[in-house]
Ligand SMILES: Nc1ncnc2c1ncn2[C@@H]1O[C@H](COP(=O)(O)OP(=O)(O)OP(=O)(O)O)[C@@H](O)[C@H]1O
C-alpha cells in the first residue's frame with residue numbers, strides 16, 4: 001500500500017497555504033484573541049474558507065475532508081479541552097501558538113489524511129454521493145401509487161421515533177423520584193409515563209415496519225413487471241451482449257435492493273435522524289458540556305465507517321463474483337455431465353470447483369476479519385468517549401451542576417445516540433450501494449423499445465413476394481465483419497426457394513433479416529415491394545413464420561406450444577397443423593395426447609418430434625411466408641413429401657428452405673447458393689447441377 005502522490009501533493013500545498021494565512025492572521029491577533037473561544041472558532045472559519053478555496057483550485061478531485069479536517073480540528077480540540085478543565089495553558093488561536101502546538105495539530109491532521117487515503121483506496125468521495133440523489137427521485141416516482149400507505153408509514157415512523165426518544169427521559173425522572181423519596185403517586189406517574197412511551201413506541205414501530213414491508217413487496221412486483229416488459233421488447237443485439245444471468249440478477253437481486261432504498265434505508269435514516277436530533281435536544285437540556293463531549297463520537301464513527309464501507313464494498317463485490325464463479329462451475333459441469341464423462345473430465349471439473357471454492361473462502365475470511373477489526377475499533381471509540389463523559393460527569397456531580405438521575409439519563413441517551421449514529425453511518429453506506437443497484441435497473445428501464453415501433457402497414461391481401469435487394473449486413477457484436485455482401489435474390493409465392501451454402505456462409509443471417517431481428521446495413525428487404533420495417537410488427541410476424549435451426553419449445557403442454565402466441569386458437573386448427581407437420585401420429589400415441597407436458601425446453605421429446613411440433617406451431621398461423629431453417633434435418637423419410645403439402649395448401653405459400661440434405665434441396669423449385677456472404681449462383685436444381693459450379697460441389701460434400 002503506497003500513499004497516492006496526489007494526496008501528498010495536496011497535503012503539502014495545503015500546509016503552505018495554511019502557514020501563509022497564519023502569518024497574515026498574526027497581525028490581527030490581538031482583536032481575535034480577546035474573543036476567547038469565539039476567537040478560536042472565527043479563526044477556524046477563516047482557515048476553512050481559505051483552505052477550502054485553495055483545495056478547490058489545486059486539486060478539485062482530491063479528498064474533500066482535507067481542508068475541513070485541517071481547519072476545524074484545532075478549534076474543536078481547544079473547546080473540548082476548555083470544557084474538560086485540563087491542566088496547563090492552551091493557546092486561544094493557532095496563529096499565536098507555539099511551534100509544538102502547530103506540529104501537534106498539523107501532524108495529527110496529516111496522519112489522519114494519510115491513513116484515510118491508505119485504508120480507503122477506492123473512495124471517490126463526492127462522485128458517488130452526487131449520483132445517489134438522482135435514483136431517489138425516480139424511486140419515489142415509482143413508489144408514488146402507494147402514496148396513501150407511504151404517508152401512513154412515515155406518520156408511524158415519526159410517532160415511533162418520538163416515543164423511543166422520550167423513554168430514557170422518563171427513566172431518568174423515575175430514578176430521580178426514587179432518590180428524592182417523593183411520594184408513591186409521583187413515582188407511579190413517572191413509571192406509568194415511561195411504560196406508556198415504551199408501549200406506544202413499540203406499537204408505532206410495528207405498524208411502521210409492517211407497512212414498509214408491505215409497500216416494499218408491491219414495489220418490487222410492480223418494478224419487476226415494468227422491467228420485464230421493457231426487456232422483452234429489446235432488440236436481439238441487446239440479448240447477445242447481455243447474459244441471461246445478468247438480466248435475471250437485475251430482475252431479482254437489483255430490484256429488491258432498489259426497493260430497500262425507500263422501504264429500508266430512507267425509513268431507517270429518517271427514523272434514526274429524528275432520534276438523534278431528539279436525543280441531542282434532551283442531552284443538551286441535561287448538560288450542554290457533556291453533549292459536546294459525547295458528540296465527539298460522531299466524526300470519529302463516521303470516518304471509521306466510511307473507511308470500512310469502502311473496503312467492505314470492494315471485498316463484497318469480489319466475494320459475490322467468486323460465488324458466481326463457483327455457481328457457474330457447478331452449472332457447467334452438471335449441465336454438460338455427458339461431455340465430462342465422455343472426455344474423462346471429472347478430475348478437471350473437481351479441481352476447477354475446488355479452486356473456485358478456495359478463492360471464495362479466502363475472500364470471505366478477509367472480509368470477516370476486517371469486519372471484526374472494525375467492530376473492535378468502533379467499540380473502543382465508544383468506550384473512550386463514554387469514559388470521557390463519565391469523567392466530566394463526575395466533575396459536574398461534584399460541583400452540584402448535575403443530579404445523579406440526570407447523569408444516568410444522559411448516559412442512557414449517549415448509548416442510544418451512539419447506536420443511532422452508527423446506524424446512520426451504516427445506512428448511508430447501504431443507501432449508496434442500493435442506489436447503485438437502482439441506477440442499473442433504471443438504465444434498463446430507460447432504454448427505448450426496439451421492437452414493435454415504427455411500422456403501421458397492414459395490407460388486407462399479401463402475396464408473399466420477397467426481395468433481398470443489394471443487402472449488406474454485419475452483426476452489431478462484430479461491426480467490422482461483413483457477413484452478407486451485396487446479396488440480391490427473390491422468393492416467389494407458390495415456390496420453394498432453397499438457400500444452400502457451407503457452414504457460416506450467411507444462410508441463417510438472411511433469415512434473421514427476414515424476421516427483422518436486425519436491420520440491414522445497406523440495401524433493403526422487401527415484402528410485396530414494401531420495405532419490411534413499414535409493416536406493423538404483429539402483422540409481419542403472423543405472416544412470416546420461422547421454424548428455426550434449433551427449435552425452442554416452452555415448458556407446458558404440446559397444445560400450448562403449438563398455439564403459442566395465438567389467442568383463440570381452435571382445437572381443430574391445432575389438430576390440422578399437427579397433421580400437416582406429420583406430428584399427429586406420435587401425439588395421439590402419447591397417453592395424454594395434446595395435453596402432454598413437453599418438459600423444460602421440450603426435453604422430454606426427441607429431436608425430430610420437437611421439429612415437427614415447431615413446424616406445426618408455424619403452420620397453425622397459416623403464414624404467407626414459411627421459413628424452414630434446417631427444420632427438416634431430424635425428420636425421417638417423409639420430410640420432402642410433406643414439403644410439397646406445405647407449399648400448396650389451398651393458397652400459394654412462399655417457402656424458404658435451408659438445408660444441407662441434397663434430397664431436400666433437389667425438391668426445391670429454385671436454389672440460391674451463398675458463399676462467404678455473397679450469392680455464388682442461382683437457378684433450378686437441374687440447371688445448377690448441370691453447370692457443375694458451387695452447387696454441384698455442395699452436393700458432393
Ligand atoms: N450473433 C452473431 N454475432 C456475430 N457473428 C455471427 C452471429 N451469428 C452468426 N455470426 C457469423 O455470421 C456468419 C454467418 O453465420 P450464419 O449463421 O448466417 O451461417 P449459416 O450459413 O446459417 O451456417 P450454418 O450452415 O452452420 O447454419 C458466420 O461467420 C458466423 O460466425
Ligand SMILES: [Mg+2]
Nearest residue numbers: 507508509549
Ligand atoms: Mg444456419
